[in-house]
Amino acid sequence: MRIECLRSSISSGGKVFPIYIGFASAADISNIAIAPAFTRQTDHQQIAANITAQPVRDWQRPINYDRVDQIAEVFNNSGALMPNPVLLAKNAFTSGISIRPKRIDSTSYSTGTFIVDVPEDVKDPSQKPLWILDGQHRITGLSRSAQSGDPVPVVLLLDDGSNAYSSPLLANLFAQVTTAATKLDELHNEWLTYAFNLGKYATSRNASDAAKRAFETVVELCRTPAFRGEANPFFNNVQFNEHRPASPTFGGFSFKCNALGDLVSRHYYNLPVQHRVHLNPSELAAELSHAYIALHQTVGNHASSVFFGKAQSQQTIMQEAFLVGVLARALTYGSTADYRSLLQELKFQNTNWDFSWVRALSGPANTVSKRIARNVLEDALVRGALPEASGNLADHLKGNGAAVVLTFSRLTPAGRPAKQGKEQYKMLRGATGSHNAGTTTHVKATEQTSNVGDFEILDAKTVGRPLRYKEIEGRGLCLNGEYSNPLEIVVVMKHYGDLSSQSELQINW
Structure with missing residues (x-):
C-alpha cells in the first residue's frame, strides 16, 4: 500500500522526530495496522510475561466492540463526517516499510512530498507493519460502515534512520492521547507505566x-x-x-x-x-x-x-x-x-x-484495626513468639492483656519533665487502681500494647459529654491546683473490629 505524505519534524531533547501526514481509507488502514492491545480474556500471567519482554507486547487497552458498533452506525449516515486524524507508528516486531521522496516522472525534481510504502500481504494480524497508537475504535468502526473507503487523515511517526521512536516513547504518547479521551483503568495504567519506565x-x-x-x-x-x-x-x-x-x-x-x-x-x-x-x-x-x-x-x-x-x-x-x-x-x-x-x-x-465477633471495619474502626493487625502480625512473625499474656493472636486482637502506660516525671526549674526519677504506671484493661504521684507531677501516656490502636483519656467524674485530657495523650499534663486532687481518669482503649475496653485510675499528689 502506498501513502503520499507531507513531511515535517520536531526537534526536542537533542533528537529529531520525523512526522508524516497523509490520507488513507479506514479499510486500507485496517489491512496494514493493528493496535498492540491485550484482550478482555488475556490471562494475568500473560500480561505479566508480556511486560518483561523487550519490546513489550500487547500494551494497549482491549477494543470495546459496543463503541465500535456505535461508530459504524453513526457513519452509515451519509451526513456524518470523521475528520479526526489517526496516529500510526511502526510495529516494533516487523519491518519492510520504505520511505522515499516523490519525484516527477523522468526528472530529478522533488515535489516536497514523500511516498510511504507499507506491505499488505501479512497473514498474521499481529505482524501488520503499523501500530495504531490512537484511533483503533474509529478505524474499526469506520471500516465497518458505508464510509470504509473514504479518506481519513493519518499521522505517521516513522524513523528515517534516526531511531527516534522508541517503544517507551510510543507508549508515553499513547498514554497522553488516551487520557484525554478515555482514561486507562488503574491496573492497565500501573503495568503500562512500569513496563515503559514512566x-x-x-x-x-x-x-x-x-x-x-x-x-x-x-x-x-x-x-x-x-x-x-x-x-x-x-x-x-x-x-x-x-x-x-x-x-x-x-x-x-x-x-x-x-x-x-x-x-x-x-x-x-x-x-x-x-x-x-x-x-x-x-x-x-x-x-x-x-x-x-x-x-x-x-x-x-x-x-x-x-x-x-x-x-x-x-x-x-x-x-x-x-x-x-x-x-x-x-x-x-x-x-x-x-x-x-x-x-x-x-x-x-x-x-x-x-x-x-467484629463489630465494624469501616470509618475510624478501619484505620485502628489496620494499625493493630499489622503491628501484631509483624511483631509475632519477626519474634516468632506470641504477645505477652496472650495465648493466641485472635484473643490478643480483641484486647486481651491490653494496657496503656503512664509515665510520671518531676519538673525541672524550667517547668520541663526531668530525665531522672521517672515512675511508670500500667493501666491494664478492666483494672481500677490508684497511684500516688508525690512530686512526679508531670504525667504523660508513653506506651501502649500492640492491640491498642488508639485510646482516649477522659475525666471519670464528668457527667454528660466527657472531658478529655488530650494533654496526657500528647505532650503531658502538669498536676497542679487547676485540677481536682485526686484526679480520676478513665482510659478508653480501642481494639480490632471496633471493640473497646476501659481502665480507671485515681491519681493523688
Missing part, C-alpha cells in the same frame, strides 16, 4: 528503584509457575487484567497488581534491611508464595476463616497484615523461614480465625 517508575524519580523492584516482585509472583519445586498458588492469580477476577489457589488474598506492588514497596523495598541486602524480586515472591501455602496448611476451618473463608468471612485487613508480617521477617532474617513451623509455634492451628 510515572513513578521513571529513573528520574528518587523512589523508582524501590517501586520497580516491588512491582517486579508482583510480576514474578504472577508469572512463575513454581518456586523451589513447589507449585506457586499465585501463578496467574494476581489481577493484571481488569476484566478478569483473580484469587490464588486456596482462596482469599485477591490482590490487584497495583495494590500488592504498593504493599511490597512500602513494607519491604522502601525500608532498611537488617539481613545483608534486600532479597531480589524472585526470591521475595518465593517467600510470599511459601508463606501463603504454609498458612493454608496450618489454619483450620478454612471456610469461616478471615484468610480463606467465604466472602462474608474474609477480611482483607488480616490478609494484608499477614503479608506485612512476612515482609518484616524477610527484612530481618532474609529467606530463612520455615513458615509452617513458625506458624505452629504461634499457635495458628489452635486459633479460632472466625472473626464474626
Whole structure:
C-alpha cells in the first residue's frame, strides 16, 4: 500500500522526530495496522510475561466492540463526517516499510512530498507493519460502515534512520492521547507505566528503584509457575487484567497488581534491611508464595476463616497484615523461614480465625484495626513468639492483656519533665487502681500494647459529654491546683473490629 505524505519534524531533547501526514481509507488502514492491545480474556500471567519482554507486547487497552458498533452506525449516515486524524507508528516486531521522496516522472525534481510504502500481504494480524497508537475504535468502526473507503487523515511517526521512536516513547504518547479521551483503568495504567519506565517508575524519580523492584516482585509472583519445586498458588492469580477476577489457589488474598506492588514497596523495598541486602524480586515472591501455602496448611476451618473463608468471612485487613508480617521477617532474617513451623509455634492451628465477633471495619474502626493487625502480625512473625499474656493472636486482637502506660516525671526549674526519677504506671484493661504521684507531677501516656490502636483519656467524674485530657495523650499534663486532687481518669482503649475496653485510675499528689 502506498501513502503520499507531507513531511515535517520536531526537534526536542537533542533528537529529531520525523512526522508524516497523509490520507488513507479506514479499510486500507485496517489491512496494514493493528493496535498492540491485550484482550478482555488475556490471562494475568500473560500480561505479566508480556511486560518483561523487550519490546513489550500487547500494551494497549482491549477494543470495546459496543463503541465500535456505535461508530459504524453513526457513519452509515451519509451526513456524518470523521475528520479526526489517526496516529500510526511502526510495529516494533516487523519491518519492510520504505520511505522515499516523490519525484516527477523522468526528472530529478522533488515535489516536497514523500511516498510511504507499507506491505499488505501479512497473514498474521499481529505482524501488520503499523501500530495504531490512537484511533483503533474509529478505524474499526469506520471500516465497518458505508464510509470504509473514504479518506481519513493519518499521522505517521516513522524513523528515517534516526531511531527516534522508541517503544517507551510510543507508549508515553499513547498514554497522553488516551487520557484525554478515555482514561486507562488503574491496573492497565500501573503495568503500562512500569513496563515503559514512566510515572513513578521513571529513573528520574528518587523512589523508582524501590517501586520497580516491588512491582517486579508482583510480576514474578504472577508469572512463575513454581518456586523451589513447589507449585506457586499465585501463578496467574494476581489481577493484571481488569476484566478478569483473580484469587490464588486456596482462596482469599485477591490482590490487584497495583495494590500488592504498593504493599511490597512500602513494607519491604522502601525500608532498611537488617539481613545483608534486600532479597531480589524472585526470591521475595518465593517467600510470599511459601508463606501463603504454609498458612493454608496450618489454619483450620478454612471456610469461616478471615484468610480463606467465604466472602462474608474474609477480611482483607488480616490478609494484608499477614503479608506485612512476612515482609518484616524477610527484612530481618532474609529467606530463612520455615513458615509452617513458625506458624505452629504461634499457635495458628489452635486459633479460632472466625472473626464474626467484629463489630465494624469501616470509618475510624478501619484505620485502628489496620494499625493493630499489622503491628501484631509483624511483631509475632519477626519474634516468632506470641504477645505477652496472650495465648493466641485472635484473643490478643480483641484486647486481651491490653494496657496503656503512664509515665510520671518531676519538673525541672524550667517547668520541663526531668530525665531522672521517672515512675511508670500500667493501666491494664478492666483494672481500677490508684497511684500516688508525690512530686512526679508531670504525667504523660508513653506506651501502649500492640492491640491498642488508639485510646482516649477522659475525666471519670464528668457527667454528660466527657472531658478529655488530650494533654496526657500528647505532650503531658502538669498536676497542679487547676485540677481536682485526686484526679480520676478513665482510659478508653480501642481494639480490632471496633471493640473497646476501659481502665480507671485515681491519681493523688
